[in-house]
Amino acid sequence: MLTIGQLADYAGVTTKAVRHYHERGLLAEPGRDSSGYRRYDAQHALTLVKIRTLADAGMPLARVKDLLDADPDTFAAAIAEIDQDIRKRIAQLRRARAQLAQLRGGDRLFVSPEIADYLDELRELGVSERQVCLERDGWILMHAASPEDVSRWIAEKRRLLADPEFRTLYREHDAAYDWSPDDPRLPALAERTRTWAAGHHPSEAERVDNPTIARLAARTQAGASSPAWDRLARLIKS
Amino acid sequence: MLTIGQLADYAGVTTKAVRHYHERGLLAEPGRDSSGYRRYDAQHALTLVKIRTLADAGMPLARVKDLLDADPDTFAAAIAEIDQDIRKRIAQLRRARAQLAQLRGGDRLFVSPEIADYLDELRELGVSERQVCLERDGWILMHAASPEDVSRWIAEKRRLLADPEFRTLYREHDAAYDWSPDDPRLPALAERTRTWAAGHHPSEAERVDNPTIARLAARTQAGASSPAWDRLARLIKS
């Protein structure tokens, strides 16, 4: 007859776990010897190994309990199900591993592939990393606030970037961030921007009156501006 | 600016989880709007996705917290470690799957390969499944109570089974379980057993005076006897 420690060692668990299984009704309480120690027999060892096998496979103890005295068909079905579950979990772990690797480089992890591609295009255009981050943050907010609009807006942005004049303006605005607010190039840039805006026929998509988006855009800009940008904004409005 | 629900949906978690991360200090509490609602920006979304990526990889939240503002080297090292861990867990799951499959057939799962082989030999000899179970339970107890003795005893048992007379006696004892206690074959079997025992030179191993084992054996037998076996035992002793 075995003590709780011997039984636990045999099954590769702690004595604590064995007592836990008693509490949860998974393992029958054995008889006690004269000193009150639990004394186990081989049947307990068999059951304990079964419990561990099922629990190691990720089955909750409550289900293990039901299953221990279920008929063979139920048992087999449960085994099959758990087996499927294990395969799913392996796949999940593989995915987690891949995600983890992404964490080290780039922002593909944080935005949809569509947006990530767009950001890469900006980079190829020579846009500063600061500006790319600003864009990324804007798209994250948009994606979170109204995901169904993202595709349309991305398409619109792409359409604009196809216009050489817009591309030039975009890059100059980007560069202007670091200029002095008194930089003589600012009035000229403002003028060119207004000219472009006047000649530019706003598309359907752009006129979408989504107040959420409008407020969102305003906030995003507000967070990260510079003296030169502030002046530029005033010059364009005036 | 996002509400907690939008942020949570974006990262694929529950609002409860987001609040949990605030409590644990993983995610900075954002400002509140006039009604007391939390209002999040893109930075929160970035951090939240990072948190989930690390947590999904099995990292405890406490470590995630430390890692979120660690230097890149520490971060990379931690990533590598977690990656190793994931691979280990995948291997573990695979093992669990294999064990699970074993659960459906035989008792290889419960005893060492050595003992399982021995039990299979008994089966080939035509020993009843009842007797094989009895043996199995005995070996489980021995393995749990004093694993270092198992190999020696198994070898001894094998040596005995090589003796044709012992094999015959073993099988007849097995069969006698179901006999009536008045069966006329019992006295003859007892006599043959005594003759064999007298002519049998007990080996070194057999005389090992392990009182634990002796008590153990006695208990095992006591649990599963039959009227015929009881009579047989009395006949042999007398």
Added chain:
DNA sequence: GCTTGACCTTGCCCCAGGGGCAACGTTCGA
């Protein structure tokens, strides 16, 4: 016989990672 160390007993609180519910305030669209 005595000590020492390893074992056993019960009981209680602790952890992650949230879920669920209460009881209430806010916002938004029809």
Added chain:
DNA sequence: TCGAACGTTGCCCCTGGGGCAAGGTCAAGC
């Protein structure tokens, strides 16, 4: 204007045990 859907805090609950306390017990060696 009203109801649904969302937000707030706070509390207790779950799993699968770990850790520790405050003892009782057992076997070995001296």
